[in-house]
Amino acid sequence: MADQQTYDVVIIGGGPGGYNAAIRAGQLGLKAACVEMRGTLGGTCLNVGCMPSKALLHASELYEAAGGEFAKIGIEVAPSLNLSQMMAAKAESVGALTKGIEFLFKKNKVDWVRGRGRIAGPGKVVVETPEGQTELSTRNIVIATGSEPTPLPGVEFVEGKVVDSTGALDLQAVPKTLAVVGAGIIGLELGSVWRRLGAQVTVIEFLDRITPGMDAEVAKTFQRSLTKQGMTFKLGTKVTAAKADKDGVTLTLEPAKGEGAAETLQADVVLVAIGRRPYTAGLGLETVGVTPDQRGFIANDHFKTSAEGVWVIGDVTYGPMLAHKAEEDAVACIELIAGKAGHVDYDLVPSVVYTAPEVAWVGKTEEELKAAGVEYRVGKFPFVANSRAKINHETDGFVKFLADAKTDRVLGVHVMGPQAGEMIGEACVLMAFSGASEDLARICHPHPTRSEALRQAAMGVEGWTMQA
Known part of the structure; x- marks a missing residue:
């Protein structure tokens, strides 16, 4: 074993949570090391997730x-x-981004320890490297190991035929037919890529709707748009078996509620995209007395686990399994370690589906407000009435504002339309400062821009939408 090295904080995992935690630690003067088992930094997001999928979404949209x-x-x-x-x-794009993180590590005096890390007791992290073992001694350990695709019971992965999101990003040919199991964000984005490139895409979803967590009205409109583009949906359906052979894959489908006959579906490739689960394999949690829950998540109290000096952030703990949520966790956690205040408002973490049109939202849905008994008002504006969207032939979708009926405080904003992922940030800022719909409605927006649709929807809360 190599000589022991001592740190203020050792982060296990070099994804959006891990590398941002390392950078922030360096900025605050903490001696930090980041342990990453991949050959590159950036985790799932940069290497086989967010970034490569967006590259293919962009290219396929242009095609x-x-x-x-x-x-x-x-x-x-x-x-x-x-x-x-x-x-x-x-x-090439992914490589440039991962090299950029290496530069930021050097800039902020962070050590990248290449290898698979595991906790070996309080204040100890052992790293298995190609050269042997290295032991790191530290006052704080931050678990940032992220997540992995959830497998589907009864369905085995077969290279090039039954694939997860990683495999779907690296197909060597456009399949004539693609079956996507799971109508969540990952499945719909990757399904969109291959549909644009020529595949016939069928999406199979256990629930009776797509994109759980999205406002129901938006989800229905979104599904209609994707159907018009050529996707086929089988909702309320479960996959019970998959058989791969030289001709493709045969799926056995049954009604999710158990009533009705089984059927089969033939596809060249099957993408299993039913979600992700925390990655804690071989992490040595038992050496510090930390036990994940039944789903694999590690509990935390302000990012502290049950073990002294052991912290957890990102997908491996509770909250939205999103790269930008992991980044917020990272900053707050490290600032707490450094003796500063650290906090994340999980009600203001936006979600985005990077299809065309995009869908983005932040805050509450109508269904959540109704369930909580909150009185609210709605303002809506269609992109068909937005001048920039009309000129650019991007009129699919609308903006919806949800505001408290008494105080006008904005409780949720939902956007389906062009560049929705860019526009939702304006809503995040508004809601972070407890803004009212009238606040946004009375702020001048440049014309002609898509963002005017946000303003018009905000006007609609009090009934004075002017452009529709």
């Missing part, structure tokens, strides 16, 4: 536009798909 929308606006082209070059461009 589809070149084959259809371009002609409508007077640009005559005949696009052909070079999938290997598309994948190479994706890899």
Whole structure:
């Protein structure tokens, strides 16, 4: 074993939670090390998640536009798909981002310890490296090991045929038919990529709706849009078996409620996207007396686990399993370790589906407000009435504001439309300062922009929408 090295904080995991925790620790003058078992930093998000999927979403959207929308606006082209070059461009972008994190580590004097880390008792982390074992001694351990795709019982992964999200980002050819198991964000984004590139996509969902957690009205409108684009949906349906052979995969489907006959569905490729689960395999939690719950999550009290000096952030603990949530956890956790105040408002963590149109939301849905007995008012505005969206032929969707009926405080904002993921940040700022719908309604927005739809929807809460 190599000589023991001593740190103020050792972070296990180099994803959005881990690398941001390391950078913030360096900024605050803490001696920090980040242990990452991949050959690159960035975790699932940068390597096989958020970033490569967005690269393919962007490229496939341009490809589809070149084959259809371009002609409508007077640009005559005949696009052909070079999938290997598309994948190479994706890899180049990902590589640049991971190298960027290495630079930030050096800038902030953070040590990257390459290898698989495990806790070996209070204040000790052992790292298995290609050269052998290294032991790190530390006053604080931050668990930031993230999550992994949840497998589907009875369905085994088969390379190139039955794949998880990682496999779906690296298919070597466009399948003629693609079955997506799970109508959540990951399944719909990756399903959109391959549909645009030529696949016939069928989405199978256990629930009787898509995108659980999304406002129901928005989800219904979103599903209609995806159906119009060519996706097929089988809701209220469960997959009970999958058989792969040289011709593809045969899925056995049954009604989710158990009533009705089974059926089969043939597909060239099946993407299993039913969610993610915390990654704690081989982490040595038992050496410090930490026990995950039945779902694998590690409990925390202001990021502190039950073990002294052991902290937890990101997907491996409670809250939305999102990269930006992990980043917020990271900053708050490290600031607490450094003796500062640290806090995350989980009610103001936005969600985004990066399809076309995009869907983004923050705060409460109508269903949540009704269940809580909260009196509220609604303001809505369609993108078909937004001048910029109209000019750009991006009129699918709308903005919805939900505000307290008595105080006008904004409780939730939901956007389905072009660049929704960029616009939702305005709503986050408004709600973080306990803003009212009138506050936004009376702020001048540039014209013509898509963001004017936000303002018009805010006006609608008090009934004075002017453009529709």
